[in-house]
Amino acid sequence: MTTIAGIRKLLTTKQASCVELARQYSDAAARENALLKAYITLTPDEALYAAAEVDAKIARGETLPPLAGVPFVLKDNISTAGLRTTCGSKMLESYVPFYDAAVWESLKAQGCVIVGKGNMDEFAMGSTNETSYFGGARNPQNTERVAGGSSGGVAAAVASGTAVFGIGSDTGGSIRQPASFCGIVGLKPTYGAVSRHGLIAYASSLDQIGPLTTSVEDAAAVFDAISARDARDMTSHGSEPVSPKLTGDVRGLKVGIAREFYESLPDDIASALDFTAKTLEKLGATLVPVEFPMLKHALPTYYILACAEASSNLGRYDGLRYGHRAESFGSLDEFIKKTRSEGFGAEVQRRILLGTYVLSAGYYDAYYNKAQLLRRAIVNDFTRLLGEVDFLLTPTAPITALKFGANLTPVETYQTDICTVPINIAGVPAVSIPCGFDRDGLPVGAQLIGAKFGEATILNAALAFERETAGSFIRLPDMGVKL
Amino acid sequence: MTWEMVIGLETHVELSTKTKIFCSCTTEFGGEPNTHCCPVCTGMPGSLPVLNRAVTEYAARAGLALGGAIQNRSIMSRKHYVYPDLPKAYQVSQYDLPLCVGGGITLSNGRRIDLTRIHIEEDAGKLVHVGREVLIDYNRGGVPLIEIVTEPDFRSADEVTEYMERLQTALRAIGVSDCRMQEGSMRCDVNISLRQVGAEKYGIRAEVKNLNSFTSVAAAIAYEFERQAEILEAGGTVVQETRSFDADTGITAPLRDKENADDYRYFPEPDIVPVLLTDELIDALRVALPEMPDAKLARYVAELGVAEADAKLLTKYSAVSRYFEAASEGVSPRTVASFMVSTMFAQVTTEAEREKWNPSVTAAMLRELIELIESGKVSRNVAKRVYSQMAEEGRAATAFLSAEDMEQFDDAKLTELCRAAVEGNPKSVADYLKGKDKALKAIVGAVMRETKGRADALETERIIKDIISESSVESV
Numbered sequence: 001m002t003t004i005a006g007i008r009k010l011l012t013t014k015q016a017s018c019v020e021l022a023r024q025y026s027d028a029a030a031r032e033n034a035l036l037k038a039y040i041t042l043t044p045d046e047a048l049y050a051a052a053e054v055d056a057k058i059a060r061g062e063t064l065p066p067l068a069g070v071p072f073v074l075k076d077n078i079s080t081a082g083l084r085t086t087c088g089s090k091m092l093e094s095y096v097p098f099y100d101a102a103v104w105e106s107l108k109a110q111g112c113v114i115v116g117k118g119n120m121d122e123f124a125m126g127s128t129n130e131t132s133y134f135g136g137a138r139n140p141q142n143t144e145r146v147a148g149g150s151s152g153g154v155a156a157a158v159a160s161g162t163a164v165f166g167i168g169s170d171t172g173g174s175i176r177q178p179a180s181f182c183g184i185v186g187l188k189p190t191y192g193a194v195s196r197h198g199l200i201a202y203a204s205s206l207d208q209i210g211p212l213t214t215s216v217e218d219a220a221a222v223f224d225a226i227s228a229r230d231a232r233d234m235t236s237h238g239s240e241p242v243s244p245k246l247t248g249d250v251r252g253l254k255v256g257i258a259r260e261f262y263e264s265l266p267d268d269i270a271s272a273l274d275f276t277a278k279t280l281e282k283l284g285a286t287l288v289p290v291e292f293p294m295l296k297h298a299l300p301t302y303y304i305l306a307c308a309e310a311s312s313n314l315g316r317y318d319g320l321r322y323g324h325r326a327e328s329f330g331s332l333d334e335f336i337k338k339t340r341s342e343g344f345g346a347e348v349q350r351r352i353l354l355g356t357y358v359l360s361a362g363y364y365d366a367y368y369n370k371a372q373l374l375r376r377a378i379v380n381d382f383t384r385l386l387g388e389v390d391f392l393l394t395p396t397a398p399i400t401a402l403k404f405g406a407n408l409t410p411v412e413t414y415q416t417d418i419c420t421v422p423i424n425i426a427g428v429p430a431v432s433i434p435c436g437f438d439r440d441g442l443p444v445g446a447q448l449i450g451a452k453f454g455e456a457t458i459l460n461a462a463l464a465f466e467r468e469t470a471g472s473f474i475r476l477p478d479m480g481v482k483l
Numbered sequence: 484m485t486w487e488m489v490i491g492l493e494t495h496v497e498l499s500t501k502t503k504i505f506c507s508c509t510t511e512f513g514g515e516p517n518t519h520c521c522p523v524c525t526g527m528p529g530s531l532p533v534l535n536r537a538v539t540e541y542a543a544r545a546g547l548a549l550g551g552a553i554q555n556r557s558i559m560s561r562k563h564y565v566y567p568d569l570p571k572a573y574q575v576s577q578y579d580l581p582l583c584v585g586g587g588i589t590l591s592n593g594r595r596i597d598l599t600r601i602h603i604e605e606d607a608g609k610l611v612h613v614g615r616e617v618l619i620d621y622n623r624g625g626v627p628l629i630e631i632v633t634e635p636d637f638r639s640a641d642e643v644t645e646y647m648e649r650l651q652t653a654l655r656a657i658g659v660s661d662c663r664m665q666e667g668s669m670r671c672d673v674n675i676s677l678r679q680v681g682a683e684k685y686g687i688r689a690e691v692k693n694l695n696s697f698t699s700v701a702a703a704i705a706y707e708f709e710r711q712a713e714i715l716e717a718g719g720t721v722v723q724e725t726r727s728f729d730a731d732t733g734i735t736a737p738l739r740d741k742e743n744a745d746d747y748r749y750f751p752e753p754d755i756v757p758v759l760l761t762d763e764l765i766d767a768l769r770v771a772l773p774e775m776p777d778a779k780l781a782r783y784v785a786e787l788g789v790a791e792a793d794a795k796l797l798t799k800y801s802a803v804s805r806y807f808e809a810a811s812e813g814v815s816p817r818t819v820a821s822f823m824v825s826t827m828f829a830q831v832t833t834e835a836e837r838e839k840w841n842p843s844v845t846a847a848m849l850r851e852l853i854e855l856i857e858s859g860k861v862s863r864n865v866a867k868r869v870y871s872q873m874a875e876e877g878r879a880a881t882a883f884l885s886a887e888d889m890e891q892f893d894d895a896k897l898t899e900l901c902r903a904a905v906e907g908n909p910k911s912v913a914d915y916l917k918g919k920d921k922a923l924k925a926i927v928g929a930v931m932r933e934t935k936g937r938a939d940a941l942e943t944e945r946i947i948k949d950i951i952s953e954s955s956v957e958s959v
Contacts, residue, residue: 079529092528099522101529200528205753233531234756309753312561315572316526320619336565359563359748368750 002164002483004218007070010483011058018058018069021481022051022113025071028481029115029162036138038147038156039116040076040086047071047113054111067225068111073163075154076117077124078209079198080104087200088120088132088150091317091324091343101198102233103167103209103226110225115163119153122345123314124174124202126150127413128402131347136404140477141183141442145401148178151212155182158212161480165222166212171202172302173397173420175210176432180396180445183434183474185462186212187219188420190453191427192237194223195230203309204235206302206424214474216463219431220246223455237453245456248463251284255461256389258292261419265398272436272444273395276465280393283464288389294381295422297374302421303414304358304371310348311355317343350410375425382426386451391458394419396432396445419447429455433462434473443473486677486712489685490637490704494650495628496660497606497668498541504605504627505532505575512666516611516620524605524625526570531754534559538627539758541659542582542603543768545629548657548775549650551586551601553765559603559752564745567619568608576604576630578749582758588649589777596646597634603758604628623667629659635674635685640704644697647671652776655838656801663835664696671700676721677711686711687721691728691735703728706735779804787816793824802840809846814853822853822863826870843877844870852880864936894946897930897938901946904929905954912951923947 010016026044033039054069074080077087079097086092100108107114121131129136129152137147140160147156151168155178158166168175170188179186187210194209201207211222220243229238257277262270281287319325319339326338344352358367385392399416402408408416423430428449435446446465448458466474503510506523522530543553560578581602589595606628608621631650637643651662651669662669676688689711691703706728711721725745726735774782776798783794797807797820811819827844831837844852852870855861861869861884872883904926905912914922923944930943 077529085528087528095528097522097527097529099527099530196529197531198529201754203753232533234533234754308750312563312573312748312750315563315565316528316570318565318567318572320567321525321570322527332567356748359750361746361748364748364750 002161002481003213003215004067004070004164004221006483007164008064008066008068011054011064011069014058016483018051018054018113019048021069022047022071024481025113025115025162028479029157032160032162032479033116035143036140036156036160037119037135038137038153038160038162039073040088040119040132040134040153041084042116043083043114046083047115050108050111050113054113057111065110065225066221067107069113070164071113071115072107073115073118073154073157073166074104074107075151075166075168076120077169077200077202078104078167079200080114080117083117085117085200086133087124088122088134089343089345089348090133093133093324095323097198099198102195102228102230104198106226106228107167115157118151118157118166118168121150121152121174122348123200123310124150124169124171124207125310125347125351127173127177127416128406129153129178130404131345133345138404139182139401140479142401142440144403145442146181146404148181148401150174150178151186152178152181154212155179155184155186158182158214159184159476161476164214165218167209167222167226168212169199169202169207169209170424171206171208171306172424173417175212176396176420176430176445176447177417179212180432180434180443181401183443183476184212184214185216185219185431185433185474186210187223187431187455187459188423188429189223189227189455190239190429191424192235193227193239193429193453193455195228195233195236197230197232201309201313203306204313205309206306208424214476215471216431216433216459216466217243217246220459239453239455242456242459246460246463248460248467249284250280250461250464253285253391253457253461254288254389255280255285256288256290256385256392258290258295258385258392258394260292260295261394265395266438268436268438269395269398269400269444272438273393273446276435276446277393279465279468280461283468285461290385290389290392292381292385292422294374294378295418298378298422298425299414299418301371301374301378302417302425303354304367305375305425307351307355308359308368308371309355311352311359314344314348314352319343347410378422378425379427382422382428386428386449386454391451391454391461392449394447394449396420396447400438400440400442400444423447423449428452429458431458431462433465435465436473484716485680486708486715487638487680487682488704488708489635489676489678489688490643491635491674492633492637492643492646493672493674494631494647495670495672496545496631496654496662498538498627498629499658499660500535500537500541500627502535502537503625504535504538504603505625508625510626512668514622516618516622519622520624525621532575532752534755534758535627538603539582539760540768541627542601542629543760543765544657544772545631545654545659546583546586546601547765547769547772548653549586549588549598549601549631551583551598553583553760554580555760555762555765556580557582557602557758559755559758560749561752562604562747562749564747566607567617568610568624570608570621570624574605574607575752575755577602582760588646588653590642590645590649592642594636594638594642596636596642599632599634601629601631604630635676640701643673643700643704647697647700649776652799656776657772658801661838667695670695673700673703673707675704675707675711677708677715686715687723689721689723689735690725692725692738694728696730699728699730702730702733703735706733710735773801783816783820787811787820789817789820793820796824796828800837800840803837806840806842806846810849810853812850814850814857818856819849819853822849822856822866826867830874842874844873848873848879855880855884862937862939864931864938864940868936897943898946898950900930900933900938901943902950904933905947905950915951916955
């Protein structure tokens with residue numbers, strides 16, 4: 001397991017050239033990918049190209065940006081000019097964007113080395129990675145288990161040591177839940193902290209890009225590299241750098257424990273969370289019992305709003321300009337219907353239908369409008385709570401990594417998102433950190449929820465916990481690159 | 484039965500901002516297909532709209548000029564429908580919270596057409612049919628539009644036409660649109676229903692979409708009136724539907740069947756933050772508005788003494804009124820106006836040229852010429868001839884005036900010539916006295932021939948009339 005600091009040290013002390021590193025990571029990714037399916041597309045040429053640039057900089061004695069030469073994985077819903085960007089869908093199987101996403105621009109400017117595009121649930125709709133048209137990513141901790149979703153491929157790539165960090169997107173838990181399943185750190189930043197320019201939309205008002213890493217400090221470093229106001233995204237605000245604010249000191253902080261999040265939690269997950277709370281208390285934080293009665297409304301609110309926006313965002317995939325095209329058809333209408341029926345998988349079609357339904361004349365007030373009102377109430381509840389305490393501590397998910405083909409019904413699957421979706425509804429930041437293991441030895445994640453733009457607070461607490469436990473919950477398998 | 488038509492209008496006007504509503508592509512008309520495009524205006528995956536501030540300001544100016552209330556907070560919404568010219572499968576528009584509410588236009592018959600709202604939205608691309616193939620040009624996609632919606636206040640096609648003309652004049656005057664129907668920068672949807680004269684309740688309406696000329700608007704209304712009257716008189720009911728108009732045949736036809744009735748599934752556009760316009764900005768825009776054509780017309784007539792017909796023409800084009808005002812400084816505006824309308828407008832005949840109004844004779848050169856008329860140094864006729872030469876060569880009036888041109892016809896000299904002409908044309912005099920006013924023209928013509936057109940025709944006519952009436956009194 002290697003961190004950003006580790007790579008930097010190798011490069012600056014000239015123990016390894018960036019090209020050598022790039023080759024090792026690319027080879028490891030190709031090797032592990034046969035089983036893990038962490039990547040949809042491997043990009044060894046781009047990796048070497050970026051690495052050669054970094055080596056040239058080192059040779060010229062230039063100062064390196066903080067993330068220079070660090071191998072990483074980019075979720076396959078983030079646009080990369082000249083590199084296919086599939087969204088895990090047959091619809092975009094051969095779609096090659098002609099412009100770059102803002103985060104990809106930022107990382108390229110840093111000199112990051114792209115290993116590949118990370119596997120994901122189709123159009124980021126799913127919690128197990130099994131809706132990916134390319135087959136679900138396997139969990140490096142236990143390859144019989146799913147890597148989680150929707151950024152499962154990114155989590156698997158990082159947890160398997162074939163990428164030092166990953167960039168995912170999180171609409172209802174898609175960074176935090178796979179991070180929790182794979183035993184790594186995943187940060188969903190404040191809505192607007194990172195530009196969405198070039199992120200292929202699932203639900204625009206909820207989508208946010210963030211890092212998946214093997215340490216809290218890395219999460220902060222990557223967040224600092226990608227958070228910036230971007231004139232191309234009207235909803236972006238950027239953020240102050242958080243790395244300089246990391247002290248690992250939680251003395252005097254109030255940690256809210258909202259019991260609603262802990263109801264009907266399996267014992268092993270409950271005890272891991274209990275340990276986390278006690279550790280923070282030991283470090284000088286105060287535990288404050290609080291209430292979050294709106295939690296029961298979060299799931300229906302989320303699925304109405306997310307599906308409504310998805311049905312709109314995915315309307316453009318008609319096969320006329322790019323993407324999958326039906327081969328035989330009689331009329332334009334038939335062409336579009338066939339293209340969409342063939343190009344989208346079952347889960348995507350389900351959510352498009354749901355979203356279309358809740359926006360339809362006669363149902364709008366009963367569903368969409370009501371969900372908007374509930375959204376406001378949930379935002380208010382969070383604002384109230386995060387005025388009383390500095391952050392909330394909850395489980396990331398009420399489950400650990402499921403087995404492949406667990407065959408949950410769609411509603412059962414949706415219910416596993418209960419702890420993560422309220423955070424997207426409120427637009428606040430949350431980080432998932434490994435905090436223990438379940439009875440099968442699978443990682444358990446703890447979620448720290450902050451106030452808007454409170455990334456520094458939650459990352460600080462996460463760092464305090466990580467240091468106190470000497471990172472003992474980040475236990476990665478024997479895979480990937482050995483340095 | 485006698486039917487009354489009730490019409491409401493939705494007018495789409497392209498704003499003449501330099502760049503599109505959500506990206507920095509040019510709004511220029513034409514261009515090679517799909518060259519004025521980017522990921523945003525072609526709706527590529529992952530692209531995001533960024534609202535152009537100029538669009539909200541242009542729209543707010545339009546709203547203010549038409550007397551509407553600009554809203555401090557308005558919301559963009561997505562309007563969904565599937566058509567190849569709409570690359571996102573939704574149009575970003577405004578729905579329940581538009582940028583401007585209310586306003587109106589008063590017609591010459593005194594009736595006021597109330598505006599419901601004005602909102603901003605993006606234009607769609609264009610389908611180009613080539614043989615059996617259909618091609619799509621997205622150059623127009625994302626060009627900013629305002630949609631101006633009226634109440635069902637029109638009762639005749641003439642009212643609709645006059646409203647459109649006034650709208651055109653107003654929007655051109657404030658420079659927010661060139662309103663060229665032939666280029667599609669102004670298009671109308673007509674909502675029309677019939678009711679018996681005297682009835683209160685509105686009938687069921689049909690909407691005729693996308694009318695792109697004054698002629699089409701009038702023809703579509705005429706056709707719909709006939710069609711609906713026929714249905715109603717046969718005891719039927721009009722179907723509430725959207726219809727298209729074929730300019731070649733003059734016929735309207737249903738656009739979609741009832742089964743596919745529109746459900747646009749509007750919802751707030753999550754990618755665009757609310758449009759916030761402060762009172763300070765709205766006030767600043769209001770103050771900066773130029774004088775509106777109606778106010779200008781009233782001022783020209785009341786304060787400058789310009790004939791109303793002339794004033795109407797001069798205030799229709801803002802470039803023309805600017806020219807007129809510059810040329811009128813220090814001379815009689817009435818003379819400038821009548822000269823411009825009778826001489827210059829006769830030469831500049833197309834709408835496009837009048838809109839641009841850049842004659843080779845500058846306002847200062849025209850003013851000099853008018854000064855010569857006013858001081859009696861040249862007659863109107865000579866001035867007309869000189870103007871043509873000035874226009875041709877772009878030189879000042881004095882360059883074309885001979886000593887003879889400048890010869891002054893004082894009243895005594897002119898009266899003498901007139902007396903001679905009256906005496907030389909007894910038949911015309913007799914005809915005139917019998918009531919043939921035209922006969923006078925022959926006598927005036929004689930004087931003009933004698934003076935090589937240098938005499939003032941109006942003045943000459945007056946003197947001749949005086950002479951004839953004197954002599955006829957004498958002979959009685």
